[in-house]
Amino acid sequence: xxxxxxxxxxPHASSALAHQxxxxxxxxxxxxxxxxxxxxxxVMFFGGLFAGYTIYRNMYTAGFVAGxxxxxxxxxxxxxxxxxxxxxxxxxxxxxxxxGKRIPLVTLLIATIxxxxxxxxxxxxxxxxxxxxxxxxxxxxxxxxxxxARSMELFFCFYFVMTGVHALHMxxxxxxxxxxxxxxxxxxxxxxxxxxxxGAGLYWHFVDIIWIFLFPLLYLIGGRY
Amino acid sequence: xxxxxxxxxxxxxxxxxxxGIKSWLLTTDHxxxxxxxxASITFFFLIGGLAATLIRIHLIEPNGAVFEPGTYNKLFxxxxxxxxxxxxxxxxxxxxxxxxxxxxxxxxxxxFPKLNLLSWxxxxxxxxxxxxxxxxxxxxxxxxxxxxxxxxxVNSNVLSAAFGVFIAGFSSILTGLNFVVTxxxxxxxxxxxxxxxxxxxxxxxxxxxxxxxxxxxxxxxVLVAVERMFHVGIFDPAVGGxxxxxxxxxxxxxxxxVYIMILPSMGVVSELITCFAKKRIFGYxxxxxxxxxIAVISFLVWGHHMFVSGQxxxxxxxxxxxxxxxxxxxxxxxxxxxxxxxxxxxxxxxPMLYAMGFIGLFTMGGLTGLFLATLATDTHLHDTYFVVGHxxxxxxxxxxxxxxxxxxxxxxxxxxxxxxxxxxxxxxxxVFIGFNLTFFPxxxxxxxxxxxxxxxxxxxFQVLNVMSSAGASILAVGYAIPLVYLIWSMRYGPEAxxxxxxxxxxxxxxxxxxxxxNFEEIPVxxxxxxxxxxxxxxxx
Numbered sequence: 001x002x003x004x005x006x007x008x009x010x011p012h013a014s015s016a017l018a019h020q021x022x023x024x025x026x027x028x029x030x031x032x033x034x035x036x037x038x039x040x041x042x043v044m045f046f047g048g049l050f051a052g053y054t055i056y057r058n059m060y061t062a063g064f065v066a067g068x069x070x071x072x073x074x075x076x077x078x079x080x081x082x083x084x085x086x087x088x089x090x091x092x093x094x095x096x097x098x099x100g101k102r103i104p105l106v107t108l109l110i111a112t113i114x115x116x117x118x119x120x121x122x123x124x125x126x127x128x129x130x131x132x133x134x135x136x137x138x139x140x141x142x143x144x145x146x147x148x149a150r151s152m153e154l155f156f157c158f159y160f161v162m163t164g165v166h167a168l169h170m171x172x173x174x175x176x177x178x179x180x181x182x183x184x185x186x187x188x189x190x191x192x193x194x195x196x197x198x199g200a201g202l203y204w205h206f207v208d209i210i211w212i213f214l215f216p217l218l219y220l221i222g223g224r225y
Numbered sequence: 226x227x228x229x230x231x232x233x234x235x236x237x238x239x240x241x242x243x244x245g246i247k248s249w250l251l252t253t254d255h256x257x258x259x260x261x262x263x264a265s266i267t268f269f270f271l272i273g274g275l276a277a278t279l280i281r282i283h284l285i286e287p288n289g290a291v292f293e294p295g296t297y298n299k300l301f302x303x304x305x306x307x308x309x310x311x312x313x314x315x316x317x318x319x320x321x322x323x324x325x326x327x328x329x330x331x332x333x334x335x336x337f338p339k340l341n342l343l344s345w346x347x348x349x350x351x352x353x354x355x356x357x358x359x360x361x362x363x364x365x366x367x368x369x370x371x372x373x374x375x376x377x378x379v380n381s382n383v384l385s386a387a388f389g390v391f392i393a394g395f396s397s398i399l400t401g402l403n404f405v406v407t408x409x410x411x412x413x414x415x416x417x418x419x420x421x422x423x424x425x426x427x428x429x430x431x432x433x434x435x436x437x438x439x440x441x442x443x444x445x446x447v448l449v450a451v452e453r454m455f456h457v458g459i460f461d462p463a464v465g466g467x468x469x470x471x472x473x474x475x476x477x478x479x480x481x482x483v484y485i486m487i488l489p490s491m492g493v494v495s496e497l498i499t500c501f502a503k504k505r506i507f508g509y510x511x512x513x514x515x516x517x518x519i520a521v522i523s524f525l526v527w528g529h530h531m532f533v534s535g536q537x538x539x540x541x542x543x544x545x546x547x548x549x550x551x552x553x554x555x556x557x558x559x560x561x562x563x564x565x566x567x568x569x570x571x572x573x574x575x576p577m578l579y580a581m582g583f584i585g586l587f588t589m590g591g592l593t594g595l596f597l598a599t600l601a602t603d604t605h606l607h608d609t610y611f612v613v614g615h616x617x618x619x620x621x622x623x624x625x626x627x628x629x630x631x632x633x634x635x636x637x638x639x640x641x642x643x644x645x646x647x648x649x650x651x652x653x654x655x656v657f658i659g660f661n662l663t664f665f666p667x668x669x670x671x672x673x674x675x676x677x678x679x680x681x682x683x684x685x686f687q688v689l690n691v692m693s694s695a696g697a698s699i700l701a702v703g704y705a706i707p708l709v710y711l712i713w714s715m716r717y718g719p720e721a722x723x724x725x726x727x728x729x730x731x732x733x734x735x736x737x738x739x740x741x742x743n744f745e746e747i748p749v750x751x752x753x754x755x756x757x758x759x760x761x762x763x764x765x
Contacts, residue, residue: 020327020334020411022747030336030410037402037436045440048474052448052459055470139455150458150465157457161448 016193024192031195035202042169046210049165053158053217056151063151065222067159070136070152075126076219079119083208086115090204097197100190105197109181112204116174120167128163131156159218166214169207176200233641233720238738240641253338254741259324260639261345262315267708269311269352276304278701281663281694287684297680298365299381305368306359310390311352313620314482316628317489318400318435319348322428324639326404328732328739329422331413331748336406344399351393358386367678369479372460372471376452384453387446394439397485401435404428413731415750419513422730422754423506426513427492430520434481434488437524442478445471469535476527484523486620487587488516490627491558494580497630498562499755500728501577502569506755508561515554522551532603541600548598555591559584574726575649579630582657586622590615593668608678611671617664629656629707636711637721641738644714648706656703662696729755 021027057064093108128137135143137160138153146152180200183189189197234241239256242248249257279300283291292300323341327334335341358364364386366375375383408429412421448459449471458464460471499506506512528536528544536544562584571577593615596602606612633653637643666689671677675686682690724733735744 018338019742020332020336020338026410030406033409034337034402034406037405041398041402041436041440044437045444048441048444048448048477052470052474055467059467060465138457139451154458154465157451157459161451161459165444165447 028195031199035199039202039206042206042210046162046165049158049162050213050217053162056154056158060148060151060154063148064155066146066148067152067155068219068222070131070134071159071219072127072130073219075122076215079122080211080215082115082119082122083211086112086119087205087208089115090201094194094198094201097184097189097194098191102184102187102189105184105189106181109177109184113174113177113181116170116177116204120170120174123163123167128160162214162218166207166210169210173200173204173207176203236736237740238641238736239741240738242741251342253334253342255323255327255335255338255341256639256739256741256743258341258345259320259322262319262323262348265345265349265352266312266315266320269307272356273304273308273312274701274704276300276307277697280304281697283680284682284690285687285694287682287687287690289680292680294680295365296363298367298678299359299363301678302364302367303359306355306364306386306390308620309368309482310393311348311355313486313624314397315348315400316486316624317493317631318404318428318431318485319344319396321424321493321628321631321635322400322404322431322489325424325635325732326407326428327411328735328743329425329730330408330411330416331731331744331750332407332411333742333744333747335403336411337403340399341403344396344403347399348393348396351389351391351396354389354392355386358382358389369475370446370449371475372449372452372466372468373462376449377456377461377463384450387449391443391446394443397435398439401432401439404432405436408432413748413750416731417750419510420750420753421513422492423495423509423512423516424489424492426516427488427495430516431485431488431492433517433520434485434523438478438481438485441474442482445474445478448474469531472531472534473527476530477524480527480530481520481523483616483619484519486624487627488519490583490587490624490631491516493627493631493634494562494583495558496728496730497576497580497634498565499757500634500726501574501580502566502571503727503757504565504569504755505753505757506561507564507567508557509754511557512561515557518554519551522547522554526551526598529598529603532600533607545598545600549595552591552595555587559588559591573650575644575646575653576630576634576726578650578653578657579626579633582653582660583623583626583630586618586626586657586660590618590622593618606671608676609671610667610675610677613677614664614667614671617667622660622664626656626660629653632711633707634726635732636714637725638732638737638739640715640718641721641736642714642718643721643725644707644710644718648710652703652706652710655699655706659696659699659701659703663693663700664696666690666692666696729757 017024017027021030089108089111093105093112096105096108131137132141135141136156138157142153142156144152177200180197183196239254249261252258252261279291280297283289283297283300289297323335359382362382364381364383365379366381366383370383370387375387408421408425451457452459452461452466458466460466460468462468495506495512526544526548528540529548532541532545573581593611597606597612597615633644633649670686670689670693673686673689675682721737723736725737726733731744731748731750732739734748
């Protein structure tokens with residue numbers, strides 16, 4: 001018995017169903033799997049950086065520890081808290097989308113955006129700017145002179161690439177959330193159509209988790225405490 | 226005949242469903258996107274082929290017949306970058322895979338049609354940037370962008386070329402993602418994993434490599450760009466960086482990338498051998514799992530590119546052993562295809578000639594790979610023309626033969642028309658002869674010690690180099706002939722009908738060319754793949 005494609009006259013038809021799928025369940029599973037695979041590519045993308053960092057940290061431990069000591073743990077910890085809160089609002093937003101609650105969805109998405117922007121702004125003004133003024137930015141302004149200056153420079157290369165790529169992911173995420181806010185305001189999401197919110201949520205949590213790994217690797221390890 | 230031609234023109238199918246440039250550039254139909262890719266990569270193939278032609282002309286004379294050494298460096302870099310990233314990697318997945326994956330599993334389209342179109346635009350953006358880089362000013366690092374050469378020493382367009390490759394990588398990732406989701410979630414009723422055509426197993430394995438490998442080369446190129454732009458030492462030993470780390474990261478993708486090129490061809494060959502021997506595949510599950518095994522092992526062998534570049538000897542030994550492992554699933558495939566031919570009723574139409582050519586040339590390329598995986602012989606052969614011969618036997622003798630075989634096999638399905646079989650067989654024979662004449666001498670040159678990437682060489686190598694260049698001109702003729710008769714057939718070829726080869730598979734059960742939605746009704750699958758001769762067996 002061949003499965004039939006739902007038509008508009010079909011009681012099971014839904015405007016939320018794209019033409020290539022048979023039913024909403026299949027569509028949801030596909031969107032979900034697609035997002036997880038995308039996150040796997042992101043793991044490999046950051047994985048290259050983590051591998052390089054680990055190898056160099058092993059080769060130049062003293063310089064990397066010294067570099068780590070130049071970072072501000074308090075600000076890093078505050079930013080970690082900000083991101084974890086944003087993950088909470090994001091998870092609640094996904095739930096609101098599934099339940100079709102429009103106003104809570106919009107509110108929670110905006111809260112997530114604000115927390116995300118707070119993270120990037122704190123990073124930019126309190127950390128990167130400070131590093132630049134201190135002469136800790138390789139290639140632009142690196143004036144540190146000490147026994148481990150060269151390997152410390154390597155540490156800061158990785159620090160800026162890793163936190164920079166991470167911040168870029170945050171900015172992209174904020175852009176996606178803006179688009180979701182507009183769609184949510186128009187009432188586009190509901191129990192049949194929440195794949196976009198769910199996918200954006202998975203992405204947002206993933207970017208948070210990257211930070212959860214970056215924070216100890218860059219700030220904490222090295223026998224400071 | 227006249228009525229048949231009218232039938233092809235009047236019936237609504239994906240090619241005439243709508244007209245105009247917009248209907249192509251904004252299409253989300255996987256079949257049309259496949260054709261966009263086909264046109265694009267043919268163009269890139271011509272660019273890369275032009276560079277190859279100039280290289281072979283230059284190498285006719287020991288002191289270099291035509292170019293300055295710097296220009297020669299730019300030519301072989303252009304040839305490598307364009308052929309690897311813009312022809313071979315997208316070739317079968319983006320053209321035949323796009324066209325066939327939904328049809329073979331009985332779906333109306335890929336899971337994410339808009340993403341599929343996006344991947345073509347991403348590909349073209351990367352391609353145009355790379356073309357700009359290699360033509361206006363050029364790149365002279367080779368396709369490998371080795372540091373610190375690429376970051377500290379050369380003045381060519383490394384940044385824009387690397388950025389172009391970076392962008393195109395996302396096209397490859399998106400295609401792989403689309404295929405994995407489609408194969409997992411969109412199979413028609415009854416299409417179980419072990420009823421899938423082996424082409425799909427090959428595409429699945431390829432997609433895994435695209436998904437997991439490509440991001441690593443992407444971040445590596447980002448680091449190269451950072452080092453080159455800001456003059457910091459990530460890979461430059463002058464500032465504490467390690468160039469071997471670059472090689473590790475680069476080959477972590479770029480060795481599996483070889484399997485992105487060869488696995489899809491293996492999938493095509495499984496389809497061709499069964500159809501033209503009219504037999505079930507011998508050992509279906511072995512062939513299927515050997516694709517997966519190749520994908521998995523491909524991620525564990527990258528270190529064999531660094532046997533002589535400063536990697537520890539213990540790592541070398543382990544990578545050598547792991548590299549030998551790839552030979553096992555590869556050999557399983559070759560033996561199973563050969564066993565499939567046994568007592569088959571074999572017909573030698575053009576696609577079958579390419580498939581047979583593939584088996585022979587791939588075997589040669591694979592066996593010479595064992596020489597290079599062996600530590601001691603690699604010390605002698607590393608960076609010689611032996612390596613060039615080896616990977617051209619895999620990438621051209623393997624991947625391109627498979628691509629051409631697949632194009633000839635599914636051309637009647639794609640266009641609805643037949644090409645002249647006599648010309649096609651002639652072209653297949655010319656390609657085979659020209660290929661061997663081009664690249665077999667390179668094995669000998671490498672064994673005798675001629676290094677690769679040099680614009681000049683010792684006079685004693687001239688005879689073999691002239692043979693290679695002569696072979697290349699024959700190969701060029703072999704590639705030009707199909708271009709002519711395939712384009713001719715689009716207008717003048719006789720109508721093919723739904724299944725001109727008597728092949729099995731869902732794609733042959735729908736008209737040629739297929740309707741936009743592929744099937745009138747979603748099919749229900751009740752038999753395994755390659756059920757050739759099932760009726761006879763039943764009667765017997």
